Amino acid sequence: MQSTSSLASLSLLDMLAGIKAAEFTALDVINACFDQIEQREPEVQAWQVRLTREQYLQQYEANQAFYEASLLQGLPLGVKDIIDTAEMPTEMGSAIHIGRQPVDDATCVALLKQAGAIVLGKTVTTEFAYFKPGATRNPADLTRTPGGSSSGSAAAVADNMVPMALGSQTAASVIRPAAYCGSVGYVGSRGEYSLRGGQPLAQSLDSLGLFSRDAADLLLLRSVLLRLPENTETIAAVKPEKVLVCPGSWLGEVSEDMTAALEKTADALQQAGVSVALLDAELAAEIGTLVEHHATIMAWEVCRNLAVESFSPELLSPQMKDLIDKGLAMPRASYLNSLQQVAVVGQKLAAQYPDVDAILTPAAPAIAPLAETGTGSPHMSRAWQAMGLPTVTLTGINDLTGVPLGLQLVGKVRQDDAVLANAAWVNQLTLG
Amino acid sequence: MQSTSSLASLSLLDMLAGIKAAEFTALDVINACFDQIEQREPEVQAWQVRLTREQYLQQYEANQAFYEASLLQGLPLGVKDIIDTAEMPTEMGSAIHIGRQPVDDATCVALLKQAGAIVLGKTVTTEFAYFKPGATRNPADLTRTPGGSSSGSAAAVADNMVPMALGSQTAASVIRPAAYCGSVGYVGSRGEYSLRGGQPLAQSLDSLGLFSRDAADLLLLRSVLLRLPENTETIAAVKPEKVLVCPGSWLGEVSEDMTAALEKTADALQQAGVSVALLDAELAAEIGTLVEHHATIMAWEVCRNLAVESFSPELLSPQMKDLIDKGLAMPRASYLNSLQQVAVVGQKLAAQYPDVDAILTPAAPAIAPLAETGTGSPHMSRAWQAMGLPTVTLTGINDLTGVPLGLQLVGKVRQDDAVLANAAWVNQLTLG
Numbered sequence: 001m002q003s004t005s006s007l008a009s010l011s012l013l014d015m016l017a018g019i020k021a022a023e024f025t026a027l028d029v030i031n032a033c034f035d036q037i038e039q040r041e042p043e044v045q046a047w048q049v050r051l052t053r054e055q056y057l058q059q060y061e062a063n064q065a066f067y068e069a070s071l072l073q074g075l076p077l078g079v080k081d082i083i084d085t086a087e088m089p090t091e092m093g094s095a096i097h098i099g100r101q102p103v104d105d106a107t108c109v110a111l112l113k114q115a116g117a118i119v120l121g122k123t124v125t126t127e128f129a130y131f132k133p134g135a136t137r138n139p140a141d142l143t144r145t146p147g148g149s150s151s152g153s154a155a156a157v158a159d160n161m162v163p164m165a166l167g168s169q170t171a172a173s174v175i176r177p178a179a180y181c182g183s184v185g186y187v188g189s190r191g192e193y194s195l196r197g198g199q200p201l202a203q204s205l206d207s208l209g210l211f212s213r214d215a216a217d218l219l220l221l222r223s224v225l226l227r228l229p230e231n232t233e234t235i236a237a238v239k240p241e242k243v244l245v246c247p248g249s250w251l252g253e254v255s256e257d258m259t260a261a262l263e264k265t266a267d268a269l270q271q272a273g274v275s276v277a278l279l280d281a282e283l284a285a286e287i288g289t290l291v292e293h294h295a296t297i298m299a300w301e302v303c304r305n306l307a308v309e310s311f312s313p314e315l316l317s318p319q320m321k322d323l324i325d326k327g328l329a330m331p332r333a334s335y336l337n338s339l340q341q342v343a344v345v346g347q348k349l350a351a352q353y354p355d356v357d358a359i360l361t362p363a364a365p366a367i368a369p370l371a372e373t374g375t376g377s378p379h380m381s382r383a384w385q386a387m388g389l390p391t392v393t394l395t396g397i398n399d400l401t402g403v404p405l406g407l408q409l410v411g412k413v414r415q416d417d418a419v420l421a422n423a424a425w426v427n428q429l430t431l432g
Numbered sequence: 433m434q435s436t437s438s439l440a441s442l443s444l445l446d447m448l449a450g451i452k453a454a455e456f457t458a459l460d461v462i463n464a465c466f467d468q469i470e471q472r473e474p475e476v477q478a479w480q481v482r483l484t485r486e487q488y489l490q491q492y493e494a495n496q497a498f499y500e501a502s503l504l505q506g507l508p509l510g511v512k513d514i515i516d517t518a519e520m521p522t523e524m525g526s527a528i529h530i531g532r533q534p535v536d537d538a539t540c541v542a543l544l545k546q547a548g549a550i551v552l553g554k555t556v557t558t559e560f561a562y563f564k565p566g567a568t569r570n571p572a573d574l575t576r577t578p579g580g581s582s583s584g585s586a587a588a589v590a591d592n593m594v595p596m597a598l599g600s601q602t603a604a605s606v607i608r609p610a611a612y613c614g615s616v617g618y619v620g621s622r623g624e625y626s627l628r629g630g631q632p633l634a635q636s637l638d639s640l641g642l643f644s645r646d647a648a649d650l651l652l653l654r655s656v657l658l659r660l661p662e663n664t665e666t667i668a669a670v671k672p673e674k675v676l677v678c679p680g681s682w683l684g685e686v687s688e689d690m691t692a693a694l695e696k697t698a699d700a701l702q703q704a705g706v707s708v709a710l711l712d713a714e715l716a717a718e719i720g721t722l723v724e725h726h727a728t729i730m731a732w733e734v735c736r737n738l739a740v741e742s743f744s745p746e747l748l749s750p751q752m753k754d755l756i757d758k759g760l761a762m763p764r765a766s767y768l769n770s771l772q773q774v775a776v777v778g779q780k781l782a783a784q785y786p787d788v789d790a791i792l793t794p795a796a797p798a799i800a801p802l803a804e805t806g807t808g809s810p811h812m813s814r815a816w817q818a819m820g821l822p823t824v825t826l827t828g829i830n831d832l833t834g835v836p837l838g839l840q841l842v843g844k845v846r847q848d849d850a851v852l853a854n855a856a857w858v859n860q861l862t863l864g
Contacts, residue, residue: 103532110740194737196632204623227736227760304659305626308542328659336846414768 008032011214012075012163012221016232019073026073029163030056033076033120037161043142045135046156048081049088050121059118070116071220071230077109077117078156078165078211081125082149084197085109088119092199093127093134093149095315106197108166108208108225115224120162123152126375128306129173129201132317133375140182141403144368147177148375150185150209157211158183158404164221167209170201171298171385172364172378174209178393179363179406180376184423186210186218189414190388193225202301204339205294205385215392215423222416237424240357242275243409248362250284251291252379255366261397261405262362268429269360279359283352286345287383293338294382300335303327346387350412358419359384363393363406380408390416392423396431440464443646444507444595444653448664451505458505461595462488465508465552469593475574477567478588480513481520482553491550502548503652503662509541509549510588510597510643513557514581516629517541520551524631525559525566525581527747538629540598540640540657547656552594555584558807560738561605561633564749565807572614573835576800579609580807582617582641589643590615590836596653599641602633603730603817604796604810606641610825611795611838612808616855618642618650621846622820625657634733636771637726637817647824647855654848669856672789674707675841680794682716683723684811687798693829693837694794700861701792711791715784718777719815725770726814732767735759778819782844790854791816795825795838812840822848824855828863 007029010018015029034053041047051059060067060074067074084090084102091097104110109119124134126148136151138144139159146155150167154177157165167174169187178185186209193208200206208225210218216235223230245266248254270276279287303310303324310316310324362380369376384391390411397405409426411419439461442450447461466485473479483491492499492506499506516522516534523529541551556566561581568583570576571591578587582599586609589597599606601619610617618641625640632638640657642650648667655662677698680686702708711719735742735756742748742756794812801808816823822843829837841858843851 100535103534105740107737107739114739114743191636194632194733194739195635196737200626200628203627225736226764227739228764301626304657305539305628307539307546307626307659308537311546332658332660339846414771 008036008160010163012212012217013214013232013235015075015163016073026067026075027060029075030060033162036159040139040159040161044137044139044155044159046123046152046159046161048091048122048124048152056118056120067116071224072112072116074116074118076120076162077112078121078123078153078162079109079119080150080153080165080167081122082129082168082199083109083166084199085119085122088122090122093125093132094309096309096312102197104197107194109197111224111227112221115230117164123150123156123165125149126151127317127320128309129168129170130323131319131375133371137371138181138368141368143370144403145180145371145373145375147180147364147368149173150177150211151375153211154178154181154183154185157213163212164217165211167211168198169207169209169381169385170205171294172381174211175363175381175391175393175408176376176378178211179404179408180368182395182404183211184213184215184218184395185393186215186420187385187391189390189416192414192416200305202298202305204297204301207385207388215420215427219417219420222420236421237428238418238421239425240274240422242356243269244277244279244353244356244359246279246284246287246359246361248365248380250288251383252377253365254362257399258362258366258405262360262407265394265397265407265430266360269426272429280352283348286348290342290345290383290386291379293341294386296330296334296338297342297386299323299327300330301327342386349387358422359410361408361410363408367399367403367405384410389413390419392419394423394426394430396427440468440592442595444644444649445646445664445667447507447595448505458499458507459492461507462492465594468591472571472591472593476569476571476587476591478555478584478591478593480523480554480556480584488550488552499548503656504544504548506548506550508552508594509544510553510555510585510594511541511551512582512585512597512599513554514561514600514631515541515598517551517554520554522554525557525564526741528741528744534629536629539626541629543656543659544653547662549596555582555588555597557581558583559749559752560741561600561602562755563751563807565803569803570613570800573800575802576835577612577803577805577807579612579796579800581605582609582643583807585643586610586613586615586617589645595644596649597643599643600630601639601641601813601817602637603726604813606643607795607813607823607825607840608808608810610643611836611840612800614827614836615643616645616647616650616827617825618647618852619817619823621822621848624846624848632737634730634737636729636733639817647852647859651849651852654852668853669860670850670853671857672706672854674788675701676709676711676785676788676791678711678716678719678791678793680797680812682720683815684809685797686794689831690794690798690837694792694839697826697829697839697862698792701858704861712784715780718780722774722777722815722818723811725773726818728762728766728770729774729818731755731759732762733759774818781819790851791842793840793842795840799831799835799837816842821845822851824851826855826858826862828859
């Protein structure tokens with residue numbers, strides 16, 4: 001019998017396997033998660049609103065037969081507070097929406113509930129999934145930011161409060177907090193999942209995201225979200241054959257630690273028999289131009305999606321007001337040009353490397369900065385996000401003080417299953 | 433002073449010009465609209481729920497100074513009942529959502545309200561904007577279908593109940609009912625407008641739609657929805673320089689009447705000095721293959737967006753159940769292949785005709801079929817919708833019995849302003 005705290009730190013698949021093998025029960029896991037929350041939440045502050053242990057157990061016991069027969073066994077799910085839930089408020093990190101109670105669950109929430117997950121609570125988001133930080137602290141170092149905007153989801157999963165959480169990414173909102181906190185963050189290809197009930201920020205950039213502690217878990221949750229046949233037995237890590245390395249310096253400033261982590265991981269892949277090459281410098285430079293084009297598209301679209309909120313500027317953060325003003329002042333030609341450049345570079349990348357499995361690149365510029373400086377730079381994600389590519393963070397690499405240094409694997413559009421299986425394999429290599 | 437009934441039939445721009453010139457007041461127009469509704473609604477049944485005249489006037493008078501200073505002067509707007517409104521239920525034409533009351537206005541609704549429109553009511557939609565008809569009848573011939581899914585919006589505008597209405601299109605849900613009823617329907621380029629608060633059906637296909645009685649009106653409403661500078665003075669019809677003709681036979685069966693209307697309009701354009709050519713037959717055949725690819729993408733995505741509803745199959749129509757079953761049984765490879773084919777043909781079309789302003793093609797296979805046969809075939813729209821192109825119906829061409837025969841202009845992606853200005857010009861030509 002495992003100890004309570006080690007139960008809470010298992011991966012979702014290991015939790016499910018242990019329950020199936022009767023090594024422990026779902027209630028043991030649930031109680032272990034609540035033990036962890038009660039111990040850590042006062043400092044980490046990952047939750048905007050959540051069930052108490054008693055409320056959770058009541059919900060579990062009222063439908064125990066359903067949960068015992070279900071795929072996800074009644075295990076707890078965190079939901080970023082930008083995603084609508086019918087039984088808890090969805091406030092989007094904004095003073096404008098305090099107490100806002102949607103009438104429907106978002107589709108992603110409904111599908112995970114139908115598969116046997118229980119929504120433990122709503123996790124802290126930055127204001128409208130943009131830059132103004134929430135209360136959450138980085139569980140790996142409480143003086144540091146967890147990153148944003150899916151701050152609470154990344155922290156809650158990294159800190160073993162829940163085995164799975166939903167997030168969303170428009171710029172770097174999944175990959176960056178996952179990298180900073182040390183959870184596995186996954187951003188779906190654009191268009192891959194229903195975004196019904198998730199509050200949109202920028203229609204050309206928004207993607208659904210998921211957090212877990214093992215990329216293999218995400219293959220299971222992906223099956224639930226896509227209504228594919230779910231089978232925990234057939235989920236397997238897959239060795240990539242060919243990986244490209246893109247140094248973060250093409251996208252923005254990167255720390256020496258991060259560059260060293262990238263090189264170390266590339267070496268490990270090569271030693272394990274993966275073909276590793278550098279991304280063509282000319283193409284890398286073009287991808288680098290997308291950092292700014294992403295910001296342009298985002299500003300144009302955010303000020304239109306958040307039209308209602310922009311009518312109450314006194315309730316918006318200075319960061320959000322700046323973004324809205326930038327979008328409203330922008331010539332339409334700039335926006336259309338940026339959309340065009342993203343399309344051109346995306347097609348070039350796909351055409352130039354048809355046989356490459358994934359791109360290995362930093363998930364963030366460095367370790368998480370100190371909390372008072374904001375949520376960190378989104379530059380390492382903007383270009384990939386603009387192109388709508390699926391991305392997964394790699395975990396297990398820390399700096400000398402034990403704070404995570406996250407890398408990411410960037411996959412091919414709509415081949416999310418492949419990049420998740422590759423990430424699971426690379427993580428076994430780097431953790432092993 | 434115009435008669436009450438002629439006031440209600442003016443275009444939005446003519447209403448606004450008349451109010452500005454003090455030829456009549458906004459209240460005169462509003463009352464004329466209610467006169468028309470009270471006379472016609474018992475037969476046409478365009479409205480799912482609506483304000484009474486007294487409620488409307490109360491709302492107008494309570495904020496009269498705001499409306500008098502506003503762009504849209506307090507004039508009435510119809511909103512398809514798939515689009516959320518905070519002050520009226522949004523039931524999506526489904527027994528599952530009777531009485532469903534959203535907490536927020538959709539962004540498009542909020543922007544039009546902020547510009548001075550008043551939501552007169554929610555217009556009838558087919559079930560979840562798919563094929564099961566609502567109660568609405570075609571105002572041009574009550575024995576015929578208004579088309580779907582934006583049935584009530586198309587009928588209410590064609591029948592002079594309101595000068596403007598919101599809709600949405602995933603397959604043919606704006607263009608077809610506009611063609612059948614004789615209003616001007618406009619589908620925005622994919623990604624052009626915020627869809628926040630509109631219930632999604634298929635994320636790769638959904639677009640926002642608008643209805644009016646003159647394409648020039650839609651240029652004004654587009655400015656509101658995009659938060660661009662609004663100026664009724666600078667809106668102008670623009671003569672297209674080069675138009676391609678695509679016979680509907682490439683997309684599906686088309687009536688002789690419709691083919692004659694297409695040829696007559698093409699001739700009129702040519703006589704007016706527009707360069708008119710036939711779409712290349714090989715490319716037209718490739719575009720024809722997108723009809724089926726569109727249906728494939730739609731089935732895959734609908735069964736995932738409507739996951740919650742699919743858990744209550746007893747409350748779904750047979751048509752919707754079939755679509756969901758088709759999507760769930762479909763191999764993912766078919767879906768990915770269809771997405772790929774759409775991208776390839778879309779790129780080919782753009783590359784082959786960089787200097788063409790628009791494609792002229794039937795908006796529907798024929799006049800509206802009899803109501804008991806359903807809402808008509810979506811084949812004339814599927815291919816253009818799959819490619820995400822902006823489309824506008826042309827009005828004013830009727831068959832010998834006076835029932836509308838609608839054509840459409842298909843524009844270039846994200847050049848919605850150009851195709852709207854061209855449609856305004858062509859409509860002046862064909863009506864004149």
